[in-house]
Amino acid sequence: MAQSTAPNRQNGQNRSKKFSTTLPDVQTLSALTKEPFIDTHTHLHYTLERLPDTFGVKTFQILKEHYCPPNLEACVNVLCDPLSFSSDEIFPGTYMDWKVMAETPFMYLAAGVHPHNAKDYNEYIEAQMCKILQHPKTVALGEIGLDYHYDNSPKDVQRQVLIRQIEKAKELQKPLVIHTREAEEDTWDILTKHVPKDWKIHVHCFTDSPDFAKKLLDYFPNLYIGITGVVTYGSAKNTQEIVRSVAPLNRILLETDAPYMTPAKLNRNKRTNEKITVSHSGMIPFVAQKIAEITRKEIDVIMRAARENTRNMYGI
Template sequence: MTQRNTSPTIQNGQNRSSKKTSTTLPDVQTLSALTTEPFVDTHTHLHYTLERLPNTFGVETFQILKERYCPPNLEACINVLCDPLSFSSDEVFPGTYMDWKVMAETPFMYLSAGVHPHNAKDYNDYIEAQMCKILQHPKTVALGEIGLDYHYDNSPRDMQRQVFIRQIEQAKKLQKPLVIHTREAEEDTWDILTKHVPKDWKIHVHCFTDSPDFAKKLLDYFPNLYIGITGVVTYGSAKNTQEIVRSVVPLNRILLETDAPYMTPAKLNRNKRTNERVTVSHSGMIPFVAQKIAEITQKEIDVIMRAARDNTRSMYGI
């Protein structure tokens, strides 16, 4: 997840901003044209997608978003809760799309829960207990995203490290796979993972943008570690991510993710002749991520899609 304003803009799931916006979304035919292979978005924040979409789209539930705007081969998504407010959302926003219980009841949606490094300063016993309540739900498949972010430093680094380790211990206690956020913190991330995580643990390093050398180091050490690739791979500036796809990560260790509502694939806004832009992403845009990986690796898109689907089963059991 990228940096966001964690103050919610809804009350009872209805009063989203009605400001005029240039936001548009690709039609289902565009998304369906690339591949018919079934897929899972392994890391998304669809509650923020609904929060950001203007009211004119009429998308008030996750099911409406899926039916109207996602291709039919979207099988499932893993919706990631990483803001401490989300852990009490069934009390703060009961019955709305921000309520984690509503998410868990959505047929195509699974959950992951963990405190993001941006929010490490807010971590305490109460937050941990609320998080663990969600982690014990049968549809919660992982703990995360957790880790270190030295780019923004929204929480002190020593606090980030302490909270990272504390949550790893909870994951081990609850036997949950880990979803890792690491940005510009390679040395400390490596030290903590290798000291505190069993070598055979299932790990998803989400939205990998660090160095190819670090990716190789992680892949070589942890046999059940997967690298998550988002729409960032479609950006001209994403040289590290593209090189990792080209020459570091094998197909059997790649996961596809959108990190929605962030990381909109670049192609969706290329050569636009109007002021409208796709400014909000969603799980149905995964085929554009796979298309770029296919281009870089000189493989068919369906090969990428099938490998990623198999890897999702291995990582998450879904």
């Protein structure tokens, strides 16, 4: 998740009218590749929340059928706001309800308290989180970690909550989804001290240094680097260098982090009223296209490698 999304909501749909956006047509998304793919990290409940009512997208299935290419197989929808853990009670029967997400055929779940929300962590929230983690469609604990770019939770609290959730993941035998931003030393220290070397780890939306990526990849043989639409941005030199010379293809996962990180190419030369400001899982091919460009490989090679890596990481 790119930023804090712990809002004050009266219901699960009260923010959608505040956003103005358009979406690419399915033909545009389908033109790049026919290879099947999985979005390994997304927040599609926030995508639906941000889409204006004029799109008529009231369910995840409608979003997939009307706005995503047919080769989208599945996604891992990430619940990292503690409010989401009780969404079956707060927003029952809506797209904000985690049980509705779990019942969506193409959707798998991950659940964990984001570092922005670490200050809110308590035994009740942990119990609610574990309820979701015990569901058969929940494939990982996360995203959890450290974020020193923002100051939404004290650093010492972030560290304590990260360690506590790592211990819970080991107890429940769940892979980890890690968020780390401008916290390389502390992230390294905690992971190497508390996570077994052979544990499955997805370092989501990696934007830190190439040297840090190499350290992680060398130490943890089952660690994968998540690449989002950030790789398409001119400013994303770290991420592009990681793709170019640090992370081999068999250690990369494709993700959108929707509704954030819209691939840059989709908005090139567009006027303000034509901008795509909300992303979704169907935009993965544009992430793969940029990786293909950087590595000088065919896009289908990137897609197939990422699909196999997803099987290895999540078993889907």
